[in-house]
Amino acid sequence: MPFTAHDLRYNLQENFPKLCAYLQQRAKHWLGTFAYDSDEVDGVVEHIIEQLTRLGLLGGGNHTPETALDHLNNAQFYAFLNRSVKNKAIDRLRRHRLPTSSLSAFEDPRNIEEENDPLNTVTDSIWGSPPFPSPESAALQAASQEALRILIKHCIEELSSAPRQLLAVIQELDEMGIEDLVQELKDTYHTQLADMELSHLSQHKDHAHKKLRHCLQHSSTNLAVLVSLRLTEYGHYSTDIDEISVDIKTLVDERISAAEVLKGLNHLARVGLLDWHGEENIRLTSVQLKHLARFYEEGE
């Protein structure tokens, strides 16, 4: 009797041997010449069970929310597992192939059983085709949202008190071909920009980018972004060591409560921007401060 995603979630003890047997069987299939190397086979199996555990499926019961994996039919779930095994096996084979290319049998193509070599089945990117070949492309779509564009425009307008910086950004946008926004900004600020010439362009651009980042953070309703912004604003520099300290209490005001500050700090610690474990006094390096100044994410 085959196992299902539901079985793995609610009855791991009974179904773990079946899962391992299936993964092992597929790993041997895809590992080709390494099918009898138990370290390689176990390595692939471990990778998949680690992934399924992290996703909250293995033994998750009612404690973890169901995901799209729970809603796949059995054929789809097995296809998911098989493909995951195949990708990891190919990854392992690639690692073997690289360092042995000059000495081993891999150098001689006649020694490879071509029809059994999983690498030969990879014709394109193993990560599939569009719509989103990488998260970056999805991010770009997210950033293309109209609301975000309005926010960017607002932040660019904040530069109007520094016309050279505003002009530097307009020029940058112009070079990118964002004509409608450029025209809109030029029309609005034509008096400030009249007869202005730019020298030290990169310097003005750097200052403008810094202000834009600050404006984006300040406009955000995302708790972690707000806390991040405050950390960059309220830090005290120590002159003898490369360290900035911030008292948690200084981050609290009518806009953010103490509990929200803690929540925001926890989030920043989790994403690796802070090395903080609940101390009253937060210590930052200048590198961390720089990353915090650039931190931005969408959502509440």
Place this chain on the structure above:
Amino acid sequence: MNKHNNGLSDIRNEYLPLAQWLQNILTTTPQLPQAELATNKENVSQFGDEYHVSYYRQLPDFAHALLNNATQEDIIRFGPLVFHLIGCPSCHLAYLEIYDAMHSTIGLEEEHTSTSPLPESIATTSTRVLVFMCQLLINQAAEVLRDARYEYSENDAWARSLLQQAIYLSRHLMQSTQRQRALQDLVKVASFFEDSTTPSAHSYLPVISTGSGSRQGKIRRRADTLGRSDGQTAIYLQSGLSKYEGSITQNQDILELHLEDLGQELRGQFLIISIPFGSLLEPVRWIGGNPRAIRSQVPVGEDGSLATPLGSTDLQLSNPEDHNLLEATFTKLDIRPAD
């Protein structure tokens, strides 16, 4: 399901360059690149370092949404995840893997399922994989408890469930060294369950008797170093560097604790015995109902010894799998004076 390209080209509109520009300004990569997950390590003790549980769990839904013609609402919903993926190499790699594997499921109907018969006995499972799974579950529990502590939330039930599953899986490991490796982080996790307001007088860990020793008679060593003969009917305990010793024995269905050489300050006193993982094992009915506060039935004797029942169970110490379960339950045992 495979209509995922439709409608997207118009979203990738004239603002794409603007978005690229924004990305250049905002992108930050605080973590060092680390493309591999924690596989093929000796153990998974460092599991938590690059693990961003709340983001990771969204990956299947995110991939599914992308493959099913993601809506504007989807993109907004997954916005924080997207920005996280840009800065986190580990989650980024997992996203790519999961996206591709989800892609392979498109259009498959139920009737395509066919697998050859799979073994149901855990005896066919690789020992290395079994050890790895136990470590994963324990580390996952530690992560859950750590998160709960930071967020002032309550996730004990989930963590306990994970630990319980690790302990039940580990009972199939008959080699003590393997079992010790599988459960090596249990003691660390126990600290999350400890009551810091009432420190213990002594903490005991299980040791394994190896019968006659070659030099000084009977030698007892920590469970991570030596094997155990079958049919052993006691779990030996040790506190510190052999200064205090004890054992758990079974009299019919009653589990009894025996301690020796307890200090003067404890003699004549009743003790509170705490077994942090006692509640994980349902088949044991602990005296008083709370394994973290079992009151000894008698005071410590004038000679520093104590023998007191802990609870009853249908498990049998003479059965190797039951023995392993109980040994894991007694991974840590603390005592303190009752008053």
